[in-house]
Amino acid sequence: MAKVLSGAGLRGQSAGETALCTVGKAAAGLTYRGYDIDVLADKASFEEVAYLLLYGHLPNRTELAAYEEKLMGLRSLPETLKKALELIPADAHPMDVMRTGCSFLGNLEPELTLEDQHQAADRLVATLPAIVLYWYRFSHDGVRVDTLNAHVPSLAGHFLTMLHDEAPNALHTQVMNASLILYAEHEFNASTFTARVCASTLSDMHSCITGGIGSLRGPLHGGANEAAMDMIEPWKTPEEAEAALLHKLAHKEKIMGFGHAIYSERDPRNDIIKKWSKKLSDAVGDKHLYAVSERCEAVMWREKKLFCNADFFHASAYRFMGIPTKLFTPIFVCSRVTGWAAHVMEQRANNRIIRPSADYTGPDHADWIDIDDRA
């Protein structure tokens, strides 16, 4: 019988069905429930996209107003959770804080039945920004930040207001909104697959999302936006960047923020966030970071035919908005929680436990050796 070869990393194999997203159609396409990413990033609010993913259709005016109101009403953190967050040291990584915060919330407000799944998802969408920024501001500035921000309707504005203690300008709110839309959903990526595998055991929403956060953290996935920033920040001129990059490539180093498992020509999210990064660069009078980033893009294409993925120009865009590097991947969480939760619900609606097989590579038979006789 022919052996079914599982390609390394399951590349190119279908692991199930989804109606949420297409990635890589015609080498560079991306749609959420059929809507093109360019259109969504240009015309929608993040709340509209969250509703589209979680409730299955674009909201009408009444539905959107009610949903925004609902999310705003769910922003406050339970006192016990605040106390727990206050115990986490300032040198913790915020992704670990989010993992703990999500899991902790699951103790206080468990999702007990399937009827609770939308409520659990909406609560996480509303509170994950507060979880990370309540901890960040308390541990770094000693401030117990207002997690309600009743005067700031959008999640994009809410995040930036909690971080900077003042309402963001229109450009920053617009970029943050677009960024949250770009990161919201991406089919069977590693963190979403983690959440779906967890859901397939009939586990609860908080466990699925906590697992997703853990998978997103790694630098080969969501953590690449922070890793890209750490790489480019010391480079002060495009020439310095080019020389350093060539050195890294000669030493076979992975360059964070480049390449993709599915797209073969380009990542459509890059064009959008790059455009915003340029606007921000002009607005802040940046002298080198955008130029360094552009040179990296040109060198990687020239040398390796590798293109920027969604993470690379997010690094400079976030920096221009004064966001500390270690909050980059947490913003990804605040967005991707919508996609994760939608996938959890989709998995539950037509579930069979996800349990692939493995090609065994160990010895055929091993004879027992008494402990005193072992080498």
Ligand SMILES: CC(=O)SCCNC(=O)CCNC(=O)[C@H](O)C(C)(C)COP(=O)(O)OP(=O)(O)OC[C@H]1O[C@@H](n2cnc3c(N)ncnc32)[C@H](O)[C@@H]1OP(=O)(O)O
């Ligand atoms: C939002 C997101 O999660 S997007 C992804 C974010 N991750 C990163 O930016 C990390 C850097 N990129 C990478 O590690 C990879 O490109 C991944 C993880 C995204 C995709 O991995 P794979 O699908 O295994 O990559 P792929 O099969 O296309 O790699 C082909 C070749 O290009 C190389 N390559 C791929 N990406 C890079 C890179 N960023 N830098 C240097 N070389 C690379 C691989 O090492 C491989 O070389 P080889 O054939 O000599 O072994």
Ligand SMILES: O=C([O-])CC(=O)C(=O)O
């Ligand atoms: O799809 C992937 O493998 C990674 C990615 O770009 C994402 O999750 O946004």
